[in-house]
Amino acid sequence: MFLSVKDLTKSFGDLTVLKNINLDIEKGKIVTIIGPSGSGKTTLLRCFNALETPDQGIFSFDDGMTVDFSKKLTTKETIALRRKSGMVFQSYNLFPHKTALENVTEGPLIVQKRPKKEVLELAKSLLTKVGLEDKMDLYPHQLSGGQQQRVGIARALAIQPKLMLFDEPTSALDPELVGEVLKVIKDLANEGWTMVIVTHELKFAYEISDEILFIDGGHIIEQGPPEEVLNAPKKERTKQFLKRVLEY
């Protein structure tokens, strides 16, 4: 078990967005979170790297690290938790004043202070892996959405995390650019990365996931392998959601 989540609860003021979530993520497995908008799926993902601070809940990692959110996290704990995961955002959030290469080197070079030569090699190999070896010196605004998102993936990989988080990585993309980003994510899946993905791409989720979580109203309504959750859902709520989504 890579990470075990116990009793995670998060509210914004009076609104409870996550209620007593329990979840196990196994090493090398891919968990995909689906659900209607406002269901809490992005909030859940953002709890994994403390971009949202849960009101309560415990993370236990396989290396013995535990994080208890019922107490206020220290800066050190927050940074240690963030060190575990790389995050890919819906809107890419690349640093606009840095080139593709600088976006990727920023974490390992400036934060982790690894040797420059090694970091440059790593960054170049990552950008090559996502198919951008000829775009390294371009600024984000000179890249297409799909290319920017691939830089985003390389930037997240560069900090050498244990877990990759994807927050609707293709939602902001033009339809014809979705494929190139999904392909990169599939390549990572084949390499054995542990990943948590929030997505609306059900076909992609079906192909790639080891486990699918259907979340609604802050609860996990249904979870299991994609064949079960997507092909033979047990809960009425899941059926309704899939019917609505697949009607398109």
Place this chain on the structure above:
Amino acid sequence: MFLNNFLLNITANMDGWELFKNSLWPMIQGGIKYTIPLTLISFALGLIVALLLAVMRLSNRFYFTFPARAIVSAIRGTPLLVQLSIVFYGLPSLGLVIDPFPSAIIAFTLNVGAYASEIIRASILSIPKGQWEAAYTIGMGYPKALRRIVLPQAARVSIPPLSNTFISLVKDTSLASLILVTELFRKAQEIAAVTYDFMLLYLEAALLYWVICFILSIIQDRVESRLERYVAK
């Protein structure tokens, strides 16, 4: 010495053009020796004060936000001339005597600091939250995210309003004439006091300020387009 001789010379009935030419150099000297250094030093120090005040105000701890708000409010709520007078004429009664030039530096620095802090604060707030988040997810803490990711982008946003502050400051330095700093305008006053040619000499001073500000606005354009280079047009 030089000035006295010079004043004697120009009072010996000269036409306007002669007076203009002869008074030009002393005024330019006042500009080079005092107006420009006063502006540059106060602005540079003022930006440091401004950044500090802006970051304090953006904090969520009242013992940072409260003093910052109070300082900004007090400085923005009082005339610059009064602030200058307090530093130069007021502080000696507390046993603290400061020369004219450093007095002016202190007053202008605080003044620029207060106004620019609001500009810097607003430009930091204008940077999308996602930039902070992306910085956090690659392991940065607040100071590093601020310095490496947010401030460089905020700088671009704040250049036009900061340039306004800077150009205002050039002109505001003429107030230092009232605490005996022999800057550009004080030179004009000194010459006018002898020649009585107020119109000509003050217009001449005005022209010189205009030239300085005109050059500065050209530099501003250059800096802006340089900082725009990574932004989609």
